[in-house]
Amino acid sequence: MAVDLIRPARPGDAAAIARVHVESWRTTYPGQLPDQYLVKLSAETYARRWQSLLGAAERGRRTFVLETAADGVAGFASCGSQRTGLSGFDGEFYALYLLDQMQGLGWGRRLLGAMAQQLLDTGMQAAVVWVLRDNQARWFYERLGGQRLAEQPIHFAGARLTEVAYGWSDLVPLARLAADPPVGGDH
Ligand SMILES: CC(C)(COP(=O)(O)OP(=O)(O)OC[C@H]1O[C@@H](n2cnc3c(N)ncnc32)[C@H](O)[C@@H]1OP(=O)(O)O)[C@@H](O)C(=O)NCCC(=O)NCCS
Numbered sequence: 001m002a003v004d005l006i007r008p009a010r011p012g013d014a015a016a017i018a019r020v021h022v023e024s025w026r027t028t029y030p031g032q033l034p035d036q037y038l039v040k041l042s043a044e045t046y047a048r049r050w051q052s053l054l055g056a057a058e059r060g061r062r063t064f065v066l067e068t069a070a071d072g073v074a075g076f077a078s079c080g081s082q083r084t085g086l087s088g089f090d091g092e093f094y095a096l097y098l099l100d101q102m103q104g105l106g107w108g109r110r111l112l113g114a115m116a117q118q119l120l121d122t123g124m125q126a127a128v129v130w131v132l133r134d135n136q137a138r139w140f141y142e143r144l145g146g147q148r149l150a151e152q153p154i155h156f157a158g159a160r161l162t163e164v165a166y167g168w169s170d171l172v173p174l175a176r177l178a179a180d181p182p183v184g185g186d187h
Pocket residue numbers: 024028095096097098099102103104105106107108109110130131132135136137138139140143144183
């Protein structure tokens with residue numbers, strides 16, 4: 001019997017990840033990013049980007065997908081070495097996106113845990129994530145022990161935004177979350 005599971009992404013997942021990427025951005029960022037930008041997001045363009053990211057292992061990037069029996073790829077998460085110069089944190093969670101219908105079931109927690117384990121396996125000990133200050137996902141990171149580290153203004157898609165960094169100085173407890181049974185995951 002097919003079950004929902006988290007697994008490392010393969011190059012052949014690029015188009016499916018791009019579809020989730022675009023759909024999730026369109027449900028997550030209205031009111032935060034300009035509508036014009038969200039309307040123009042192209043799954044074809046992101047499929048090419050993901051093809052190259054999955055092939056090149058850029059900066060040691062590793063990507064995981066949530067594969068569901070019902071809908072195929074329904075979420076993804078991506079991590080690697082830190083890109084922004086916050087001292088004391090060698091790793092970074094670059095992206096974590098689930099389709100609406102897969103949110104609130106414990107998969108975000110498990111994907112974050114899988115990324116933490118991946119960073120530990122590659123010799124890293126700590127990690128940050130940058131999240132838009134207006135994105136309620138930051139309460140998820142706080143719930144999972146992220147400490148607020150920094151805040152900075154950014155220009156993105158023609159908008160002036162503020163992003164916040166959360167950090168975990170020890171990835172070991174976070175990695176244990178990967179083994180937790182998902183809340184409601186049998187539905
Ligand atoms: C943010 C996201 C990855 C969280 O994943 P999820 O599967 O919905 O969250 P989980 O079910 O694993 O929740 C884990 C815990 O965080 C809490 N939590 C999750 N989202 C929350 C929110 N927005 N506000 C407050 N708490 C939240 C849950 O209640 C749960 O707490 P518990 O341990 O007390 O039960 C997911 O909702 C998502 O993809 N959101 C849209 C995309 C996005 O904003 N990504 C982040 C970009 S930086």
